[in-house]
Amino acid sequence: MAECVECGADVALHDDLEVGEILDCTTCGAELEVTDTNPPVLEKAPELEEDWGE
Amino acid sequence: MNVGMLYSRIRKDEKLLLSELRDRGHEVTKIDVRKQRFNIEQAPPAFDDLDLVIDRCLATSRSLYVTQFCEAYDVPVVNSPDTAEVCADKVKNSLALTRAGIPTPNTDVAFTKDAAMEIIEDFGYPCVLKPVIGSWGRLMAKIDSKSAAEAILEHKATLGHYEHKVFYVQEFVEKPGRDIRVLATDGEPVAAMVRSSDHWLTNAAQGAETAEFELDDEARDLVEQASDAVGGGLLGVDLMETGDSYTVHEVNHTVEFKALNDTTDVDVPAAVVDWLEATAAERQEVTAQ
Ligand SMILES: [Zn+2]
Numbered sequence: 001m002a003e004c005v006e007c008g009a010d011v012a013l014h015d016d017l018e019v020g021e022i023l024d025c026t027t028c029g030a031e032l033e034v035t036d037t038n039p040p041v042l043e044k045a046p047e048l049e050e051d052w053g054e
Numbered sequence: 055m056n057v058g059m060l061y062s063r064i065r066k067d068e069k070l071l072l073s074e075l076r077d078r079g080h081e082v083t084k085i086d087v088r089k090q091r092f093n094i095e096q097a098p099p100a101f102d103d104l105d106l107v108i109d110r111c112l113a114t115s116r117s118l119y120v121t122q123f124c125e126a127y128d129v130p131v132v133n134s135p136d137t138a139e140v141c142a143d144k145v146k147n148s149l150a151l152t153r154a155g156i157p158t159p160n161t162d163v164a165f166t167k168d169a170a171m172e173i174i175e176d177f178g179y180p181c182v183l184k185p186v187i188g189s190w191g192r193l194m195a196k197i198d199s200k201s202a203a204e205a206i207l208e209h210k211a212t213l214g215h216y217e218h219k220v221f222y223v224q225e226f227v228e229k230p231g232r233d234i235r236v237l238a239t240d241g242e243p244v245a246a247m248v249r250s251s252d253h254w255l256t257n258a259a260q261g262a263e264t265a266e267f268e269l270d271d272e273a274r275d276l277v278e279q280a281s282d283a284v285g286g287g288l289l290g291v292d293l294m295e296t297g298d299s300y301t302v303h304e305v306n307h308t309v310e311f312k313a314l315n316d317t318t319d320v321d322v323p324a325a326v327v328d329w330l331e332a333t334a335a336e337r338q339e340v341t342a343q
Contacts, residue, residue, distance in 0.1 A: 016069070016073065018064045018068075018069055018072065018084075019064070019084065019086075020061055020062070020063060020064035020068075020084065020086055021063075021064040021065075021069065022063050022064070022065065033063070034064075045063070
């Protein structure tokens, strides 16, 4: 578990957490970026300025 | 091998690749491009001893520059800067496809509202206006009437980034409510899916439904040609069915495949890593000679 920096809710974390990974807070919908895994640290993910996708 | 992965976000796609690479015992160096500085002569320390770099930057400008630096540092990179350059820009993309004789929707480009309006009136309604850069179907407009055309052109001209001052107008292809996305490695299809939606945009990122698609010989042939036309690599080729044939809309680099992986029985990350291994081996041979 880690805390959402946006709303303070608990965010469930899986085992294979990866630095740079983006998680969605299921409570407030904020995009969170994993900046450390040991211990897990979440920060608000920066907005994407450009995109490329499926 | 030691694989460098350039990224600014680790999405599901990158996680799939990372775990496949690690499961096979490869070393992986994750390189967050936001934290790097790229000197014109000297590679950053993160690049030491890399056998191959895979560019997974979402942002087009980053992708365009880091791949050039990789090449300057003599580190093999997929996709290559040449491929990135053609794929990142819809105009270059369309020109490359046409030059190679591949069927692609008729497209006109103009630089002013008035000239764009002329194209739209010529093409008739509906037609499609697309930004030259960007994906996920964002900022694309299907234009159904002259009044809609006038409003959209005015908005683009007033609010748009300079890239939106290039008006890329394309004929609307009456597709059967779906389009085809093929993931290919140097022209060899890994898997394909159809994306269907009641909406005219059928991007997976726009919530389209996906199903596996069996490619026929003609489609396979077009995928190979389209890949060659943009310089090869790990690519997403977008096709649409036009009755008895196909038209190739565009070829994407830094391609996502998580929706495809969920759709098909093919182990997509495994196929991609097979190809990365083969590419690295090939490049080593070239260097050894
Ligand atoms: Zn939250």
